[in-house]
Amino acid sequence: MNEQELYSAENELGLYVHAVREAKGYKMEDVCDGICSVPTMSRIEAGERVVDFLLIEALLDRMKIAKTEYEFVLDEDDYSAYKQRNDIKMLIQGKQFKEAEDCLAGYEKKYGGFELHQQFLYYQRAMLQKRKMPQDKSTIVELFHKAISVTVPDYEQKMEKREILSSTELVCVAEMIHCVDDVSVREKAYEKLYDYNQWCYQAEGFFPVSYRLAMQYYAECLYEKEQYEKCIRICDEVLEELYKTSKLENRCDVFVLRAKAREKLGFQNEEDRTNCIRDYLTAYYVIGFFDGEEQAEELKQYIGERYGWQYIV
Amino acid sequence: MAVYRIGEILRMKREALGISREKLCEMSGEICSPQTLYRIECGKVKVKRETYQQLMSCMGQLPERSYASIIVPKNQYLSIKSDIYDHLVFGEFEKAEEKLLLLEQMMDRSYPRNRQYLMKYKATLAYKLNKIDAEEYQRILVEALRCTIPQWDEIDMAEWPYNEQEMEIIFDILHTYHALNLDEKYLDACLKLKMNIERHYMDDDYYVTWKNTVHAIISWIISNRHQYEQSIEYCENGIEQLKKYRIVGNVNRLVYDIFWCTRQKYIESNLPEKEQAPCNRQLAQAYYLSVAQNLQSQSEFIRKKVKQFDIKELFFL
Incomplete structure (x- = not known):
């Protein structure tokens, strides 16, 4: 795909992922490993496949694209899920644990079937536990380990081999060591x-x-x-x-x-x-x-x- | 990052242009019925890609759904943009000009958002270097805005949903009113922009940041008019939100404004020196909030004030 096509009317969220990946020189298989298959990723990049925004976020996170670097116009479903994720983060940050737990349960009921959402849930539950009961280290480690294992169960080898990990995955590593x-x-x-x-x-x-x-x-x-x-x-x-x-x-x-x-x-x-x-x-x-x-x-x-x-x- | 709802963007743009749903559907060659459009705008049904593109094109809009800050072909050029921004902040205009030239050679100018970016930054640099006056600066900024909003002159500023780059240009335009001594117009435009932002068509973080940028300007304008109480109210409102979202950016400015207004109030009511003590704490807070962000020019500014106001310097290490 040349740049001209990129700017044409076909401009979908996946095309942005493609542009970034080309510009940064990443290989497709490195970016999508554990997130989605290579054929899926190439269809996303071609704008042929519309996917959950969380998946787009995960791919951009692998490429270390800061959230301030892009803006998206989202469908209602994606927007609502995005907003719920932000609300959960805010509640945990504000130490409103009961409300956060309720929101997490609601989110799980709605989106829990999809792996990346599971990762989000494990990750936020770990964060919640860390704030609520910081002394309960074994639960915290377990939750962060479950979160990272959704996408990269082999994270240790990946770090050894200098393969790319997302910021979310790297936070899990840092938090597990902390315990x-x-x-x-x-x-x-x-x-x-x-x-x-x-x-x-x-x-x-x-x-x-x-x-x-x-x-x-x-x-x-x-x-x-x-x-x-x-x-x-x-x-x-x-x-x-x-x-x-x-x-x-x-x-x-x-x-x-x-x-x-x-x-x-x-x-x-x-x-x-x-x-x-x-x-x-x-x-x-x-x-x-x-x-x-x-x-x-x-x-x-x-x-x-x-x-x-x-x-x- | 800002995230927007597709239905809301369609609705706001359509309404700002004064087109009815029926009319837009007709213009689009009946790509959907007015009932469907209504359901799309409310977020009740998913909009097909072709439908969205067709509707946007009919309104003279780019049909894109992702806005990268700018699109350049190579990795190393992604960082140039932030360099240009930093050079501008630190007043290193020649360096910024050099980098901008480099970026220009890499960018595809046929893409309207890139063209808009270049126009904005070239004009800003020329203005800062006194190569053009405020009037010319304003003219170019408006022209830049028209790259993505061709109907700029016809729409009400309060009603259009802006993306980040457009919003930045609008703030620059507002500042030119001040430079041109059009203070009445400056305040009016700020209040309009405040109304726009309060429609909350962007996600929370972005909303809070923009809202406070405009609040800081409004409070500054009205404090210059000696309306201190009102000005403080604006600042406090902003601070409350920034605290909730734990955003430290801009906070130092709002706290300083409260300090300044409170102090002016004391001075104008001839209260004794001792009564001014609570202000000193605000000044110390503003100072350390700047230090916590390494904002050297702002902490230096406060240090100068400290000398001027004869406050104990010991707090301001």
């Missing part, structure tokens, strides 16, 4: 993930969205292992990525972690000290703003007692 108790095991696993992410960067020109989360966890390991300098460096990298998004995400946690690591490392000069307090204050004011004063209280006490109340208005 391991032994810090040395965790550190090693994140190191591998770090190398894989660096490879993505070399091959694709940018980090997958999951990079931020994986590297935050990595930095936490390094802190536990008392490797403060490296911890700060990884925090810097994570924040660089976070600055590119308008979403808050976990940036306050990263600021606190960097401040703690700076503190442990000790201050050589006034600048070190300022940098450390600035990180604490950023976390304090931003948490206070988004989650309310009570949530920031502990941090306020700490900054006040250690560095003086004059820093806090």
Whole structure:
């Protein structure tokens, strides 16, 4: 298909997938592995087959296309499913667990028959469990493992062989490692993930969205292992990525972690000290703003007692 | 990413053009009946590809259903667009011009959205470099908009469903009203755009982002008219939503505006210095919200204000 055809009246969602894949030079079988068959994918790309929008999203996710890069006009069914998925994410984020569980049950009844929707359900149930009962690590691991196994049960080999994984799949990997108790095991696993992410960067020109989360966890390991300098460096990298998004995400946690690591490392000069307090204050004011004063209280006490109340208005 | 409902896009465009369902079906060579069109618009039946394309063409619209930010043939050029944007934000106009030229050579200009993109950015750069005045800038922007909305002059701005690129151009056009000292027109247009966005024809994230962009402008205009209470109300409304969606972008601006309005209010009512203390917390919040996003020019701006207002500098590391 040449470009002219691409811009013609046949412009369907699948044609966009084709254009992106050609531009980025991915092989069809790498992109669709575990998501759909190669013949199906070629029919999608030719605009001959209309599929569930979640499948389109999964293919774009494999190619690390950021959600801000495209816009779609969707059918009513697709739009309604898309909206329900967003509502579920919002409810979990807002810790409205009961409502989230009801929505998940409703979603499963309607779309549960299709594999990718199953992956979505496992993934969100894992996220819900993580927020609701973070100490129940075995359930969390099990759910993330079920989620990733829907598309890539062989993810470990894939990472070894440097084959592409989607951001969703990479988040599952990062979360599963996070549940391991032994810090040395965790550190090693994140190191591998770090190398894989660096490879993505070399091959694709940018980090997958999951990079931020994986590297935050990595930095936490390094802190536990008392490797403060490296911890700060990884925090810097994570924040660089976070600055590119308008979403808050976990940036306050990263600021606190960097401040703690700076503190442990000790201050050589006034600048070190300022940098450390600035990180604490950023976390304090931003948490206070988004989650309310009570949530920031502990941090306020700490900054006040250690560095003086004059820093806090 | 923005996601739109197909039926709603059809309905909004048809209504904005003042065409009845019967008329549109007739124009399309009876590709469907008015009853079917009604059901399509409500999302009760799935619209066939041919039907959608035919209906859109009859309204002088591109029949596309996916809008890539821009379409270029090679991987490395995908990042150029974000480079151009960054250069513009940091005021590195020469660099932006260089990259834009590179992109232009790669792009297929026969594609209207690409043409629109090039026109917008070329004009913006020329304007920033003082090569063209605000009037000429506005003229080119409107022309760019016509690439995808040929009926721009006939439609009511509040009624048309815009995509991201069109929305960006509209914001640029609004700013030219300010540059041309047409402040009354500026406010009117902003209020119209606010009405448009509040029709909520896009998905939530996108809705919240645009709504707050327009709220920030409106609150700024009315605060310049000393309507501080109203301005604060706009900001607070916006902040509440951004908090809900946990979006940090733009928040610093809204918090700063609240600070500024509250302070002006105190000054104009001659309250003693001590009463102004609650404002300082807002200023600190605005400052650290900028730091959390690494917005250096905005945090620097606040630091300058700190010196000017004689506030304890210790909070602003």
